[in-house]
Amino acid sequence: MKILVCIKQVPDMESKFKVDESGTWYAKTDLAWRMNEYDEYAVEQAVQLKEQCKEGDITVLCIGSDQVKETMKKSLAMGCDRGAHIKDDEASGKEPFEIAGVIAEFAKDKDFELIFTGMQSQDRGSGQVGILVGEMLGIPSVSTVVEFSYEGGTLDLKRELEGGIKACVKVSSPAVITCQLGLNTPRYPTLPNIMKAKKKELLSIDIGDLLRVEPRQETMKMYFPEKKGGGLVLEGEAADLADQLIKILKEKTGVLA
Amino acid sequence: MKLLLIAESREGKLLGGSYELMAFAQELGAETAMFLVGSEADLPKYDGTLYLADVADAGEYNPEAHRALILDVIDKEKPDSVVFCHSSYGWDLAPRLAYTLKAAQISEVVGVADGNMVVPVCNSKLRREVKAGTAQTVITLQNGAFGLAEDPAGTPTVEKISGGTGTVIEFSGFELAEAGGVDLAKAQVIVSAGRGIGKPENVALIEGLAKALGGEYGASRPVVDSDWVEHNRQVGTTGQTVTPKLYVACGISGAIQHLAGMKKSEFIVAVNTDKDAPIGEVADVLVVADLKQFVPVLTEKIQAL
Ligand SMILES: Cc1cc2nc3c(=O)[nH]c(=O)nc-3n(C[C@H](O)[C@H](O)[C@H](O)COP(=O)(O)OP(=O)(O)OC[C@H]3O[C@@H](n4cnc5c(N)ncnc54)[C@H](O)[C@@H]3O)c2cc1C
Numbered sequence: 001m002k003i004l005v006c007i008k009q010v011p012d013m014e015s016k017f018k019v020d021e022s023g024t025w026y027a028k029t030d031l032a033w034r035m036n037e038y039d040e041y042a043v044e045q046a047v048q049l050k051e052q053c054k055e056g057d058i059t060v061l062c063i064g065s066d067q068v069k070e071t072m073k074k075s076l077a078m079g080c081d082r083g084a085h086i087k088d089d090e091a092s093g094k095e096p097f098e099i100a101g102v103i104a105e106f107a108k109d110k111d112f113e114l115i116f117t118g119m120q121s122q123d124r125g126s127g128q129v130g131i132l133v134g135e136m137l138g139i140p141s142v143s144t145v146v147e148f149s150y151e152g153g154t155l156d157l158k159r160e161l162e163g164g165i166k167a168c169v170k171v172s173s174p175a176v177i178t179c180q181l182g183l184n185t186p187r188y189p190t191l192p193n194i195m196k197a198k199k200k201e202l203l204s205i206d207i208g209d210l211l212r213v214e215p216r217q218e219t220m221k222m223y224f225p226e227k228k229g230g231g232l233v234l235e236g237e238a239a240d241l242a243d244q245l246i247k248i249l250k251e252k253t254g255v256l257a
Numbered sequence: 258m259k260l261l262l263i264a265e266s267r268e269g270k271l272l273g274g275s276y277e278l279m280a281f282a283q284e285l286g287a288e289t290a291m292f293l294v295g296s297e298a299d300l301p302k303y304d305g306t307l308y309l310a311d312v313a314d315a316g317e318y319n320p321e322a323h324r325a326l327i328l329d330v331i332d333k334e335k336p337d338s339v340v341f342c343h344s345s346y347g348w349d350l351a352p353r354l355a356y357t358l359k360a361a362q363i364s365e366v367v368g369v370a371d372g373n374m375v376v377p378v379c380n381s382k383l384r385r386e387v388k389a390g391t392a393q394t395v396i397t398l399q400n401g402a403f404g405l406a407e408d409p410a411g412t413p414t415v416e417k418i419s420g421g422t423g424t425v426i427e428f429s430g431f432e433l434a435e436a437g438g439v440d441l442a443k444a445q446v447i448v449s450a451g452r453g454i455g456k457p458e459n460v461a462l463i464e465g466l467a468k469a470l471g472g473e474y475g476a477s478r479p480v481v482d483s484d485w486v487e488h489n490r491q492v493g494t495t496g497q498t499v500t501p502k503l504y505v506a507c508g509i510s511g512a513i514q515h516l517a518g519m520k521k522s523e524f525i526v527a528v529n530t531d532k533d534a535p536i537g538e539v540a541d542v543l544v545v546a547d548l549k550q551f552v553p554v555l556t557e558k559i560q561a562l
Binding site (some may be wrong): 224 | 267272317318343344345346348349351352353355356357360361362363364365373376377378379380381382383384385386387388389390391425426427428429430431432433434435445446470471478479481482483488491494495496502503510523524526531532533534537538539540541542543544545546550551554555558559562
């Protein structure tokens with residue numbers, strides 16, 4: 001079984017962000033980078049499926065500058081078999097339709113039985129790429145999956161809805177699955193597997209070879225939201241902070257009365 | 258400008274997000290028509306044409322069929338934009354429709370500025386203004402970003418539609434969230450643990466503060482996904498919605514899906530090491546501190562009162 005997993009490298013969301021000189025994206029300097037959280041579930045599910053079937057070949061795809069190879073190595077250490085690095089220094093400016101177009105172009109003649117993506121990225125958060133890939137390849141896609149089981153080409157899935165309700169759906173492969181938090185427990189790569197990953201194949205493909213679609217939207221501006229204010233910010237030493245907070249709670253809420 | 262609003266229902270019940278679509282249309286001063294796969298027994302309060310497909314025929318989750326039905330309505334109404342809620346229904350269906358329409362899709366819109374759509378970036382730490390390059394667009398709206406100023410009123414002119422089919426994805430029913438356990442909705446005080454607690458042992462700190470304040474403890478999703486706290490204590494869109502007198506968010510960044518479950522609390526305190534964490538937007542007091550140091554000290558002082 002051939003499996004494709006699509007991952008993205010994103011900044012740690014606790015980073016201190018700045019807007020870059022163009023005024024249309026965040027500055028990429030002084031940030032810690034990691035695998036998009038949703039994609040960790042996608043990688044894990046692909047690896048679990050291979051383990052279940054006792055055979056399989058997992059390609060992990062990532063679009064970005066050379067820096068994304070670090071994140072790709074983590075997914076190789078988690079159990080993917082090879083990497084396809086689509087080299088693009090301008091990846092952050094690409095909108096979901098372009099990203100999906102590149103993935104579909106890569107995948108179109110490779111007979112992947114399953115394609116896993118995260119349900120969204122933590123930075124853009126558009127939630128479009130996985131579904132668009134399915135549309136472009138003409139195969140079904142199911143989004144926001146929190147339970148997955150595979151048996152002889154049939155997928156039993158649960159989609160998560162609001163309020164913790166789940167929708168039970170069945171679909172046949174080939175298919176695209178977009179993974180939601182909690183789908184599984186992503187493994188930590190072990191040291192031997194990190195060593196093994198270093199020897200795994202990492203193909204490099206130029207974005208120009210795969211980008212065949214035109215963008216349909218453009219970012220005009222990026223900025224920090226206006227602070228609505230009102231909120232009090234307390235800083236200092238723990239005991240002092242506790243005294244201040246208790247005073248406020250006594251004054252403003254009935255809780256400590 | 259004309260918008261086609263895609264309302265939502267589940268098991269025949271209209272979902273509240275449908276009114277946020279109307280609020281968005283009002284803000285733009287746009288003409289509207291509405292589409293709903295639902296039931297005649299629960300129609301939106303809306304003055305306008307409602308294209309209604311019966312959920313018994315079109316299915317609860319059948320994106321192929323729903324897309325086909327919407328495309329028929331688009332043919333008739335020729336809207337400039339098709340507007341969905343950014344919900345499990347909307348974010349699943351919108352890209353499929355946008356693909357067929359060859360339209361730009363702009364996700365999770367929170368506002369409009371100079372004719373461009375404003376969307377959040379990086380857990381709402383930043384905003385982005387997006388301009389569509391296609392004449393027709395598909396838009397999804399962030400949960401709670403638009404609200405009607407007045408209670409909705411009106412009676413739709415219902416036009417029944419049918420005909421969508423879809424066979425690729427087979428929907429076999431809903432599974433409800435586990436019932437039982439604590440009823441957070443009844444608690445006057447809730448202290449919640451976020452990923453910032455670092456390890457499961459620290460749930461005890463949060464529980465201890467909750468007890469000292471005479472309340473219950475809750476959690477954000479990652480803490481529940483890691484099985485550190487049971488699901489019925491999760492606060493947010495895929496957990497519970499709570500409105501206690503006091504909500505204390507410890508080590509919680511303030512993602513929109515968490516805020517949706519607690520931002521109507523009467524008084525909100527956040528404890529976070531990151532002064533810029535988005536939880537600061539809704540907090541009455543943001544204590545910039547390491548919860549592992551601060552929470553035990555606070556608990557002790559409250560116990561000593
Ligand atoms: C469809 C969908 C539905 C979702 N539903 C929900 C839901 O119902 N509920 C929910 O909560 N989430 C939900 N999420 C997930 C949500 O998007 C966030 O990922 C989640 O809320 C983040 O949880 P967190 O704030 O605990 O963790 P993080 O975002 O990782 O934040 C951790 C915070 O802790 C702070 N911190 C770290 N160390 C310390 C310390 N020592 N002391 C103090 N502060 C510290 C950090 O500065 C940071 O702000 C949903 C997501 C999706 C896509």
